[in-house]
Amino acid sequence: MSASRPSAALLAATLAVTFLPATAGAETPVERGDYLVNSILACGNCHTPMGPDGPQAGMTLAGGTRFEAPPFTVHASNITPDTATGIGAWSDADLKTAIVGGVRPDGVPLAPIMPYAFYRVMTPADLEGLVAYLRTVAPVAHAVPPPEYRQIIRAEPPPGFEQPATAADLSTPEGRGKYLVGIGHCMECHTSRGPHSEPAFATGFGAGGMEFPGPWGVSVAANITASKAKGLGDWTDAEIARAITEGVGRDGARLKPPMGYGFYAKLKPGDVADIIAYLRTVPAVE
Ligand code: HEC
Ligand code: HEC
Structure with missing residues (x-):
């Protein structure tokens, strides 16, 4: 009986099984960003408008929720890749500066309702993944009312x-x-x-x-x-x-x-x- 001697084919199969999971399990930056945004970061908890039954269908990350928090009246921004009403025209650097620095590309500071100060601890790899994932979200054309700032407050x-x-x-x-x-x-x-x-x-x-x-x-x-x-x-x-x-x-x-x-x-x-x-x-x- 030759059954006790593993064939070359069986050995190859064993090796494939041993080595495949490591490759298959490695997350791409987009997969990492997807996981973070939709679990611990919960960006959609503010950036997806809520209906009576939770997040509104077809409006993922399209913004609009109003925050009345003196001295600010702001609406969560549209952070889908729509060019006209979202962040489609922003560079990766623009996005990173807004997310961890709390400043828009035009230099205007965001209201600290956007928890940018808490994102400063984010690793460069996770920030990269987050930005890469935002680019993959379905673009939604949805204009959000402009912010009203009666005072500038910077969060730490x-x-x-x-x-x-x-x-x-x-x-x-x-x-x-x-x-x-x-x-x-x-x-x-x-x-x-x-x-x-x-x-x-x-x-x-x-x-x-x-x-x-x-x-x-x-x-x-x-x-x-x-x-x-x-x-x-x-x-x-x-x-x-x-x-x-x-x-x-x-x-x-x-x-x-x-x-x-x-x-x-x-x-x-x-x-x-x-x-x-x-x-x-x-x-x-x-
Ligand atoms: C947007 C605000 C907000 C954020 C962000 C938030 N929480 Fe909470 N959390 C609350 C509120 C409000 C309650 C109380 C809810 C209630 O009593 O019905 C609560 C309840 C809890 C409870 C239950 C405690 C108890 O005594 O009932 C735990 C545990 C908890 N939060 C942990 C966390 C952790 C960990 C995170 C981050 C991953 C987190 N929370 C993020 C607002 C928040
Ligand atoms: C607690 C609510 C809240 C959470 C959570 C939140 N944001 Fe925001 N975000 C806001 C609000 C409100 C604004 C608009 C602030 C303003 O107009 O000054 C904003 C603005 C932004 C902007 C600027 C866009 C623009 O057009 O001005 C970006 C980019 C952004 N958020 C990305 C994110 C990402 C990515 C996450 C998750 C990592 C996130 N936000 C989590 C509330 C939130």
């Missing part, structure tokens, strides 16, 4: 999130989780606010309290620090994962918008685990 990133993350930063679960919480701008909503409604990163990082009125009534951002009494300190990993990816609270009740649960549902389980590992390290604020 939270301490520890000022520079693009390095390979060393991303070498531990907590480090990768910190990165995802950074680009996910979780702490924009979850940090308590100071007297001028600026985020109080020094005293209220992750402590919650910000109110979000909407068709759902008013939701209040939760304390997501490691506090056992007020935060997530006593929650299990499974409970935290369920809150983030399914929008279900610890008591089983449905959590309210505007947190982008539907986007976070698409996070890879490993990324959710890293986010939880990082949240466990956020100093307790009572």
